[in-house]
Amino acid sequence: MSDEQPPAEEAPVDAPVDAPVEATVESAEEVTVEPTVEPRSRFSGVLREITTGGAAISVFAVVLALIAGAVLIAVTDTGVQRAAGYFFSRPGDTLSAIWDSVSGAYVSLFQGSVVNFRRPGFENAIRPFFSTLAFATPLIAAGLGVAIGFRAGLFNIGGRGQMIIAAALAGWVGFSFDLPAGVHLVVALAAGMAGAAIWSGLAGFLRATTGAHEVITTIMLNYVAFYFISYLLRHQGLLQAPGSNNPKSAAMNPTAVFPKLLGDRYPLTIGFLLVIAATIFTWWLLNRSNLGFQFRAIGENPRAARVAGINVKRMYVYSMLIGGALIGLAGANQVQGVITTGFTSGIDAGIGFDAITVALLGRSRPWGVFAAGILFGAFKAGGFSMQAAQGIPVDIVLVVQSLIVLFIAAPPLVRAVFRLPDPLTVSRVKAPRSRSKKVVTR
């Protein structure tokens, strides 16, 4: 299981793979056809790349997932169900009811996540966009952490536990110490990141020394962290707020809270800047540094990496440590930027698991994770406004998100649905077979 490098190998839809193939086709044509044809053939190559390459697949996958979500919304809508009762006498009613429910849902999704012009003034209309970025902040950070694990061939399901530990440590530093403004913030953040790194590194250490599978150990450490912090939150003198009976901590000191970037009107904090920095760092780490090269090497083929002189066991520990620190950034952001009034053991808010889908959607590429995090942040922000405005449960967002990842992971399926031409790749993808047969899943 771990020897498999999940998303990184899915290269066939990437443009660089296409390019040399196109070149060979062109050069083959040039032998027989006049050179004046060359610009046209290049243009058609570009066109084909746009319509069949990675970007198109992503867009079509989103479209497919939104269509599936629309079907769900329409089917469960009471207005549609009522109108469908007399479908054969007045089919128009049913269709308009479907249109009302679906368009209402997606319009409010858009208004809740990008821009809402019904609000007075531009600065109010644009507010949803910044709440999208705020929702995206921890998703990106944790997604980067999971992605580093993926690139090293490790599957870190322990985002939840690592975030809880990070939140608890950052929170503890945040409310129990009195430090100067800037220092306090940094110390709390560092404590959280270090805690999560150790919690995650523990799984890496066990993997390296005993061969214990990281999928099991990280799942188990999730529960251990959850119950441990629950215990601390239930007892006075540990993490519980003084004089309180609730399993909740005290509020953060203002000196440890992330300052807002654009004033109190927008929820965006410097956490987002930190996440941009983390993305750049991850990109540098994976693509430019020696350490990242070793991570990718053990992810691609641990045996070959060992033969090449890479200390595989040590890399397991290092990649889990660094990935854990990034997940810790997400956890610290929860207490320092999002919920600063004291935390409970549910502080991770499911982000640890969402991060896995974010990393998958981003194909474990740092900027891909960044984009995926913003998309999922938009879904999250819009989902809540959709629930408030249209009464559509926010769970629909989970359905759409997971369908997007599923479709993007299977380009032949999307091509089959939209009858897109197959790119002339010499890849392993068995597109022709898939188009000839019916799709089993739909």
Add this chain to the structure above:
Amino acid sequence: MSAITQPAPVGVAHLTRAVVKSWKAPFALAVFAALSALLFWGFARDGVSTFQLSTSSDAIQLPHLVLPTRATGIVISVVLIAMAVWAFVLVRRAIRVPLWFTSLFAVLFLVVFLAWVSAGDTLPVPGLLVGTVALSAPLIFGALSGVICERGGVVNIAIEGQLLAGAFVAALVGSITGSAYVGLLGAMIAGMLVSFVLAAFSIKYFVDQIIVGVVLNVLVAGLTSFLYSTVLTRSPALNNPPQFPRIRIPGLSEIPLLGPVLFRQTIIVYIMYFTVVAVWFGMFHTKWGLRLRSTGEHPQAADTVGINVNRTRFWNVSLAGVIAGMGGAFYTLTSVGAFNKEMTNGAGFIALAAVIFGGWRPLQATLAALLFGFASNLQNVLAVSGSPVPSEFMLMLPYIVTIFAVAGLVGKVRMPAADGKPYIKS
């Protein structure tokens, strides 16, 4: 995994036998023995521990088992330490610590722990065990599902989704038709549908199996939660499935202690017994099992002898979905009674841990699932009777034990060689 056999040098006249010494098992035993000793020297508790062995409804009443806490603890701790030492001696002589030895050690450790916990109190053993079966049943179904999939070379992370889909459809179909049996059938089909998606994407489109599994869990959780919030809450009659009655097996159900635990259960539990045995027997003693294992170990070889690898995988993944679906039905048709959002609550991941803990073997995976069920039920029982350990630490215990076990005891098992690797015929 970590113990690497050094092959004997080729061409040398006298071939030396490779000797593998794994110090993990004795080390782990020593840790637990030390833990037991610590409990009785460091945190000694006085009084007597009473184990209630029969319920009032039993035909044959067993007397309460009364153990003086301190004496029991000291005696068993000494035995445990001796066993750990013996394990060191065995490994020193290059003999593997046998499974029965570890099992006996585990049982003794359990007794000493229970005696310590229930000092000055009465521990209802039948209730503890009955609850264990109830909590373990979905885990066992899920673990069997995982074992079948992974033995065939498909990693099944989607157990959670299969359980959840089974639970939802069982509640819905059971409520509509008014028959728990039809509900069970619906759950099996629901589990199979989830499996179809897993199989289609991983076998046909070669999508990474872990990705599909994770995403399927999210998809099923979102789908069932959405439908629960819209359909089931709007008309509660759709979430009121009939329950399976408890069936007493005449004769067997009157066996002291074991009878009420094993033979006063619902039909799903009896199906579970059958499934465990059938999967074990089928996997190691039939043509089906041999073919399944060969596709998971060496698909090229299997293909060479005429086994259609991908078709075998597809239908076995589907079969695994059927089994996991039944585990989901257990929630809504027996133990809980109605569907709730994300009611499986991570059971699928625990089942996955049981698969690996059990070394990809059906019987051992079942035992591991029972261990998890026992531990979480022990916490429930102790929460009622009051325990010296904070409930959070009791809840944590199975997970810590698992980490220890995976790191120490199970380190040597090997996953199916082609697990997680799609078979692409060239």
